[in-house]
Amino acid sequence: MDGSNPQSPERMPLNLSSDSSKDNDYEVSKNEVVLEGFDSVKTHKLVYKDVLPQIIISCLAHCIVIQAGINMAYSTILEDGLKDTLTTNQISWIASLVTLSLPCGSLFVGPLMDYFGRKKICIISCIPSIISWIFLIVAKSEVLIYIARIIAGISGGLSTVSLVYISEITHPQIRPMLLCFNSIFVSLGILITYSLGVWLAWNQMAIVFLIMNICIFFSLLFIPESPYWIMCFGKGESSQINHQVETILKKLNKTEQIYDQELVRIKEVSQNSSNQNNSLVKKMAWFYQQLKTPTVYKPTIILLVLFLLQQLAGTYVIIFYALSVFENLGGSFGKSFDKYDAMVILGILRFLMSLLTSFFSKNYGRRFLCITSGLGMAFSMFFSAMYFYLTSAVDENGQTKEVMADQKWILLVLVLFYVCTSCIGFVIIPWTLIGELLPISVRGIMGGFLVSAAYVMMFGVTKTYPYLVKALGAQGLFYFFSVTSLIGATFVYVFLPETLGKSFAEIEKYFDKKD
Template identity: 45%
Template sequence: MPVETEKVDDENPDSFNISEEIIHRPDVVPQVKPRWKDAVPQVLASCVAHSIVIQAGVSMAYSAVLLPQLTEPDSILTATKDQSSWIASLVTIGTLIGSLVTGPLMDRLGRKTTCQLSCVPLVVAWILVCLAQSVGMLYIGRLLAGVGGGLSTVALVYVSEVANPKIRPMLLCLNSVFVSFGILLTCVLAQWFSWRGMAVWFMVLAAFSFMILWLVPESPHWLASYRGKKGHSLEAAVRWLNRHPQRYQEEMNTLMEAAQQTRNRRNEGRGLKFLSNSIFVPSTLKPVVILLFIFLFQQLSGGYVVIFYAVNVFKVVGGNFGSGFDEYDTLVFLGLIRFVMSIIAAVASHRFGRRPLSMLSGLGMCITTLIVGIYLHIEPVEYTGGFLNSENRTETVVTTEGEHWTCVVCVLLYVCFCSLGVLVIPWTLIGELLPIKIRGIGGGFMVGIAYILMFGVVKSFPFVLDVTGAGGIFFFFSVMSLAGVAFVYIFLPETLGKTLQEIESYFK
C-alpha cells in the first residue's frame, strides 16, 4: 500500500492535503486542499464496493454454524466427518478460482462491473444451499460461494482507484472490517435462524449489493487507461467523485497523464524476457519468499481454523456450557471481537507499523494457545461424539467449571490477538513488498498460494485433531505462532513511512 507524507493545514483543520496520486499514477500535489466533506462521495463509493466483501466473512463463519447442525441426530440432511471437512474447505478452493480470474475480468469488463459480477455466483450459491437435499448440493453451493468471495477482491482495486491518497489507507483497511462484519453477522443470525434460514438472508444481501453498485460510478482510472473513454462517461465518473470544480479539472488532467503512462508500461511489459528479468531478481525473489513463509505461519497458527470450526472448537475446549449459555452465545462474542479488533488493527497498523503489530499478535496467540494446551493436557475435555461426528470418539465431559471457562476465555483472547495482526497484515504486505512491475501477477500468485494453504489446513484439521488430541493441536498452534514471531523479527522489514521505491531498493 502506498505510503504518504502527511501535511496539516493549520488554518483549516477540516481539510486534508494530498501527497501522492492513486495507484498507477505519478506523484501529484494538487493546488486545491479538499475538505473532509469533499471526500464523502469517495467514502460512499468505497463502502458500497466493500459491501461485496461481507460475503467473504460470511463464507468463512457459515461452516461453523452449518456443520454442528448437520451432525445432530434429528437433522434431515447429515454429513460424515470427511464430508463435513469438504463442506468447510471447498470455499477456499472456490476463492482461489475467483481470485485468479479477477485480474483479467476487471481489466476487460471494468472494476464496478466485476464487483457486480461477483454477486451472481453468490446468489446462486445461497439458493443451492437453502434448497440442498444432498451433500453434493452443499458442495456446489460452498464452491460457488468461494468463487464469489474470490471475485470480491476487485473491491480493493476499485477503492484504491477512486479514493483520495489521504484517506486511501483507511478505506483500504475497511476491507478487513467488512470481512469481520460478515463473520459477526453470521454469528448473530445463528441465534435465531437455522442454516437454511440464514442462507436466505445471505442471498438477499448479495442481491442488495448487486443493486446498490448501480449507484456508484465506474473507476475513472479504468475508463481512461483501459478503454480510453475521454467523453461523457469518464467526465461523469470524475465529477461524481470530485464535486469541487477545480479538483475535478485537476483530476481529469492527472488521469490523462496517468493513462498514457499506464499504456506505455503495458506495451513495454510484454514477453518472456521482460518477465524473466523482473522475476528472477533479488527485489522479487526475496519478498516472495518472505510472504510465502508469513502466509505459512499464518495458516499453521490456526486462526482461520478456529473461525471455520468455531462451534465445534468451543465444544472441544469447553464441553457443556450450561446455565443457559452455550457455544452459540460464545460464537457471537467471537464475531464481535473479530469485528472490533479489525477496526483497531486498521488504525494501529498505520500508527505503529507492521512489524510491532505482527509480533504482538503472534506472542499473544502463542501464550493463549499454550495455556489452553496445558489445561487440556492436565484435564482433557472429552467431547461426546468427538469432532465432526467422528466415529472414533465417544467420550463425555470431565473438565471442571473453572478449567472449562479458562479455556474458552483463552480461545476468545486468541481470536482477539490474531485479529490484531496475523489474520490482517499479511494480505496488506502483498501490495507493499512486491515490486511494481510484477505486482499484478505476483499478487494473484500469493493470494492463490495463501488459499491453497488455507484449504490444506482447514481440510486436514479434523483428522489431525483425532491423532494429536485437543491439547496437542493447541500446543502446535503455540509453537507455530512463536515461530512466526521469530521469522517476522529476523526477516520482515518495517514498511511504515517508506515509499514503494525505498522498499524495493531494500530488497535489492
C-alpha cells in the same frame, strides 16, 4: 529504508488530522509546496470531508467481501445442522470445499480485472454467490450442497478485486485504514451468520443471504471505475482516457489541491507501468521479465510466507470450526452459557477488533500491528495448551480425566483473547498488503495468484483440522499454533517493510534498492 526523500525542498508532510500540531510521515507533491522553516505559504490539510466520497465508495466495494465472511462462518452452521446425517469426512468436505474453489476465482480475477476493469468484476463477483444460495435453498442432498459450496468459493475468490480497487481509488494517507475495512466487512459477515445461526436453520439462512447478495449487486452499479486502471489499461484515445480519469478524480477528491496530487501520482505510476504490447506473446514475455524484477519477486515471497504462517497459526480454523472448537474446549462454560453463546461472542469480538484495527492502522504501522498480533496469539495459545496440561490427570486405571472442570471459563477467555489479537494483525494485514506492496502493472495477476495460494493453504488446514485434533489433541494443536505465531512475529520484524503513508512509487523504490 522507506525510499522517501524527506530533505527534498519540493515536498512537505501532509497531515490527515485537523490538528495542525501533529506531523505525518507522508510527503505530498509540489502542489502543496512549502520550504521547511517558512510559514508564509498556506497549505491545505487533508481532512475527512476531502475524502468522504472515497470512504463511501470503499464501503460499497467492501460489501462483496461480506460473502467471504459468510462462507467461512456458514461452514460451522452446516456442520452443526448436518452432523446427524453426514459422516466426519463429508462434513470436512463441506467446510473445505469452499476454500478449495476459492483459488479458481482468485486466479481468474487478475486477468479479468485487468481486461474488463475493477468495477465490472466487482459486480460480476456477486453472480456466483447468488447462484450458490439458490442451490442451498433447494438442496435435498449433500451433492447439491457440495456444488453450492464450490460456486460460493469461486465468488469469494473473485471478491479479491475489492482490495485492488480500493487501493487505487483512495488517498495514500487513508489507504491503510480503508484497506483494513476489508476485515471489518468479513467480520460483519461472520457476525451476521453466527447471530442468525442461533435462531434460523441453515436453509432458512440461505434465503436471507440470497436477498442480501441481490442488494449488494445493485448497489455496486453506482461506484466509479478505478482511475489507475483507466490510465494504465483503458482503451481509447489519450484525450478520452485523460477526460475519464479527471472526471472520476473530481468525484473522488472534492478539494482541488488533493485532486491535483492524485492526478500527478496516477500519471507517475502509469508511466512506470505502461504495457501497451498488443501481442499476447509479447505480453507474456513482458510479464515473465517483470517476475524477475525485485519490485515483484521480493513482495511476492514476503506475502507467500506471511499467508503460510497466517494459516498455520490457526487463525481461520477457529472461524470454520467454531462450534467444534468450543465443543473440544468443553462445550459449556457456565449454567447459562454454552457453545452457541461463545460462537456469537466470538463473532462480536472479531467484528469490534477489526473495527479498532482499521482505525489503528491510520497511526500505527503494519510491522507494529503484525508483531503485536503474533506475540499475543503465541501467548494465548501457549497458555491454552498449558491449561489442558494442568487440568488433566490420570486415574488408577490409566484413563485421563479432567480436573478443575468449573474453571473452563479461563480457557474460553484465552481462546477469545487469541481471536482478538489475531484480528490486530495476522488476520487482516496480509490481505491488505496485496494492494500496497505489488506494482500496479502486475497487481491484478499477482494479487490473484497470492490469494489463490493463500486459499490453497486454507483448504489444507481446514480439511486436515478434524484429523489433527484426533491425532494431537487440542493441547498439541494449541502448542503448534503458539510456535507458528511466534515465528510469524519474528518474520515480520526481520523482513516486512513499513508501508504506512507511503505512495506506490515509494514502495516500489524500497524493493528496487540494492541490498
